[in-house]
Amino acid sequence: MSGRKIGEVILDLQNISLRFGGVKALTNISFDVREHEVRAIIGPNGAGKSSMLNVINGVYHPQEGRINFRGEERRKMEPHMAAMQGIARTFQNIALFKGMTVLDNVMTGRITKMKANFLEQAIRIGRAGREEVEHRKKVEEVIDFLEIQHIRKTPVGRLPYGLQKRVELARALAAEPSMLLLDEPMAGMNVEEKQDMCRFILDVNDQFGTTIVLIEHDMGVVMDISDRVVVLDYGKKIGDGTPDEVRNNQEVIAAYLGVAH
Template sequence: MTQMAWQGVERRADGSPEWAGAGTSAGTSAGTGAAGEPLAEGGVAIAAESVPGRRAASTRHGEVILDLQHISLAFGGVKALTDISFDVREHEIRAIIGPNGAGKSSMLNVINGVYHPQQGRIVFRGEERRKMNPTAAARQGIARTFQNIALFKGMTVLDNIMTGRNTRFRSGLLANALWWGPARNEEIAHRRKVEEVIDFLEIQSIRKTPVGRLPYGLQKRVELARALAAEPSLLLLDEPMAGMNVEEKQDMCRFILDVNQQFGTTIVLIEHDMGVVMDISDRVVVLDYGKKIGDGTPEQVKSNPEVIRAYLGASH
């Protein structure tokens, strides 16, 4: 038996899956867009006005910037990923969904060099990557957030976000210790960039607050800020809305759309709230037990019989 339907998917009366998020707000229902396109049912009531613009923006997607070919990853006798292939195009929001244990986070770890697959090829911007490590990936323009918040709890919001600029520092250790000349000018320039991120994510009022004192939703936003401070061309988000209430999810959805549309940042997103996924994603890849069972637009994926069986817990 497959795993039972995960958070955000429920059965209708006729037994078919209802692609609703855990944070469903009152009054949210199925409908059609201006062009008759079906909208995801339920989920977080994210800026309805943003979704048509999101779909329109899909026409400006560029070439493939990340191509994963026949990726297989195992830990001893445990197969985390088996022969998975998909690509990511420039400027798109690419979602990865699936039950717990499907291999979603393992795939992100493969992309940013934490794990090295035993089989397969990873091609980033036309160059094959071999034994990439996270630092090298960051220097190439790949940044990420984590499923479990990975911030320095005793440091302020400002200082945490500054750590996202580490790969861009060019001055030596001694010059930075003395904070003199070019090193001082460089840090001032980096702090200016960090302040721009703080303004963008609307966290000015907490910039001097230790992260450990912040509520969970704001810590998630600070982690996004740290990733954005690196000015990535490819942003990996591992469940950025996990544990948030409806209002916090709405804010996070808005920021993700703004990052994609205003900065042109390509985003690979793992998320369990299917209302969110169906609304903001351009394409979705579905994993189950480490294998790919679906790939396409949100509309194609939610009507895929194999995906429906995985959500509802049908037998293999």
């Protein structure tokens, strides 16, 4: 990979265990993420990949384990805290605000950066109007970057699936995150759309230095674009390392191909 330099560990998860009632979703998982890298989480369906992302940005609270993000150690994250610290996220089943236009969706992504208070907004004086314009500029940059100018004012509910995924990425990018969690960004896409998405992800990583944690099923894509891969199966970690290391890991091969243990 080109100019970017992979830095220190910025996110360190230790011994994370997560249960829903009696069901164990994650068991004693530890892994770390370095600054500026593309880190992939792979595994069969139900392996606990999405749960892992949910733990990272605080949607789920693990029963055991520690999360260390940029030197701050905690038992659990809270979603809005994660957002304030620069973690943005997309979802497996697109979680856009369906009643709003593309522009409003992406503008919403900047909400933590808008400071005008309630009264200023109601009367539209002072910061309120100014802010709308300033943030609109930033949002338009993101819209340009992801090439969705033409659908700016379309309600997202009317867009095709592939574009919705792109809008969701735009909303996440609008927050100028330092870390981006992508949950199956390419699921359900055709080859061309996948190529576009790959390009966007690599561009984000390259141009803004954004650290990327992604879940993906397409092995070709994962092996191509990620620096390091962690493999989950039945909520346990069975492999961790560079794409080559993982590819040759016996346990991983067994999990994917169903070879008898």
